[in-house]
Amino acid sequence: MKTPALLESFSDRSRVFDFVNRPAAGAKPDVRHGTILYVEDITVSFDGFKALDALTLYVDAGELRCIIGPNGAGKTTMMDVITGKTRPDAGRAWFGQNINLLSLDEPGVAQAGIGRKFQKPTVFERHTVHENLELAMAGARGVWPVLLARLSGEQAAHIDETLELVGLAERRHDAAGSLSHGQKQWLEIGMLLMQEPELLLIDEPVAGMTPQEVERTADLLTRLAGKRSVVVVEHDMEFVRSIARTVTVLHEGRVLAEGPMDTIQNDPRVVEVYLGE
Numbered sequence: 001m002k003t004p005a006l007l008e009s010f011s012d013r014s015r016v017f018d019f020v021n022r023p024a025a026g027a028k029p030d031v032r033h034g035t036i037l038y039v040e041d042i043t044v045s046f047d048g049f050k051a052l053d054a055l056t057l058y059v060d061a062g063e064l065r066c067i068i069g070p071n072g073a074g075k076t077t078m079m080d081v082i083t084g085k086t087r088p089d090a091g092r093a094w095f096g097q098n099i100n101l102l103s104l105d106e107p108g109v110a111q112a113g114i115g116r117k118f119q120k121p122t123v124f125e126r127h128t129v130h131e132n133l134e135l136a137m138a139g140a141r142g143v144w145p146v147l148l149a150r151l152s153g154e155q156a157a158h159i160d161e162t163l164e165l166v167g168l169a170e171r172r173h174d175a176a177g178s179l180s181h182g183q184k185q186w187l188e189i190g191m192l193l194m195q196e197p198e199l200l201l202i203d204e205p206v207a208g209m210t211p212q213e214v215e216r217t218a219d220l221l222t223r224l225a226g227k228r229s230v231v232v233v234e235h236d237m238e239f240v241r242s243i244a245r246t247v248t249v250l251h252e253g254r255v256l257a258e259g260p261m262d263t264i265q266n267d268p269r270v271v272e273v274y275l276g277e
């Protein structure tokens with residue numbers, strides 16, 4: 001019984017998925033200069049300790065960027081600033097040329113078109129893969145409209161396309177709880193995609209995956225880039241090597257090095273602080 005089952009999850013939904021409550025669509029980022037994300041001179045201090053220290057980096061529209069760096073380098077703090085979770089002490093963060101991220105709260109950032117995927121998959125375990133995507137659909141203003149409205153042809157097609165993209169078409173009627181860890185990660189990426197974000201921030205997507213799942217995730221993220229921009233924080237260097245065009249290395253809250261993976265791998269500073277660990 002689909003409807004009662006979905007209703008049961010109502011209380012959980014708002015707790016687990018803030019992004020499902022994404023408000024109505026706002027302005028799109030203006031990327032006419034080719035840059036979708038501007039992070040400039042961002043400083044975040046915790047009790048005097050600088051987690052980010054005048055961090056500056058730019059991400060191009062359509063790019064797939066990997067961010068690496070040792071524990072405590074500031075990767076999570078950077079994502080927190082971009083998504084409105086942490087307010088910086090100083091600096092600027094813009095989404096395209098026109099959207100000042102520092103003026104938005106977390107729902108506002110999501111509404112503007114930035115989707116964030118945390119490391120641990122959080123899907124509605126008791127609901128089917130298809131229902132999970134329905135609930136996450138862009139424009140849904142809560143569980144009632146999702147449940148009561150019949151899917152339009154366009155919405156049904158969007159779900160079908162997403163199921164194909166994340167490789168879960170054959171599992172659409174299965175409970176999300178029956179999926180493997182890797183499949184849950186793909187489902188959650190699919191849920192983010194239902195809101196059609198311009199920029200996806202993805203935290204350690206392949207931790208705990210089998211080698212086959214890692215390979216399929218590399219393929220998925222590579223296919224997502226282009227139409228969207230994707231920023232991936234990841235420690236698995238083989239995975240980073242397999243997907244990244246440009247790698248940014250963070251260290252002590254700053255960019256230590258940035259460039260193609262081959263250059264980064266041979267940079268003695270990077271080897272010293274990170275790769276040589």
Ligand SMILES: Nc1ncnc2c1ncn2[C@@H]1O[C@H](COP(=O)(O)OP(=O)(O)OP(=O)(O)O)[C@@H](O)[C@H]1O
Pocket residue numbers: 046050051069070071072073074075076077078
């Ligand atoms: N809320 C906080 N209060 C105090 N210190 C914090 C807080 N959040 C982060 N830090 C500190 O800021 C630094 C940067 O942390 P951050 O989590 O951004 O690093 P990271 O690169 O994501 O590390 P990891 O790879 O371990 O996830 C760390 O030294 C951390 O201990």
